Amino acid sequence: MYKKSxxxxxxxxxxxxxxxxxxxxxxxxSNVLKIMDAPIWQAIEQSRIQLIPDxxxxxxxxxxxxxxxxxxxxxxxxxxxxxxxxQSDSLYMAxxxxxACPFGCGYCGQKHEDKNMTQDIQTQTIERLRKKxxxxx
Numbered sequence: 001m002y003k004k005s006x007x008x009x010x011x012x013x014x015x016x017x018x019x020x021x022x023x024x025x026x027x028x029x030s031n032v033l034k035i036m037d038a039p040i041w042q043a044i045e046q047s048r049i050q051l052i053p054d055x056x057x058x059x060x061x062x063x064x065x066x067x068x069x070x071x072x073x074x075x076x077x078x079x080x081x082x083x084x085x086x087q088s089d090s091l092y093m094a095x096x097x098x099x100a101c102p103f104g105c106g107y108c109g110q111k112h113e114d115k116n117m118t119q120d121i122q123t124q125t126i127e128r129l130r131k132k133x134x135x136x137x
Contacts, residue, residue, distance in 0.1 A: 001069040
């Protein structure tokens with residue numbers, strides 16, 4: 001069984017001045033943009049994935065528009081990011097001193113809380129920077 005990915009953003013569109021409604025859907029996980037017929041998008045939105053024809057469903061699985069029902073996408077994305085960071089010798093770090101993001105996008109994977117970095121996290125951040133910089137010194 002499958003479910004809609006939590007990393008999708010969609011808008012309704014009218015294509016070529018027709019009455020046929022479509023959805024423009026973007027996946028943040030796969031960086032893929034698709035134009036979907038409205039019934040297909042509605043099936044995804046309503047968790048009726050089984051109504052989608054097999055060839056379309058396989059494409060949407062491949063492009064991370066729909067994912068296994070038991071998948072914890074947030075945990076997977078965080079794990080992939082941590083693994084990539086650990087294997088890289090490049091220095092790149094986005095420091096977010098507060099989780100109180102003014103945008104509050106539900107698809108970004110961040111828990112939006114009125115919370116600041118703890119002293120422990122600040123210390124870990126400095127240590128990670130020192131470790132990454134030490135390979136260049």
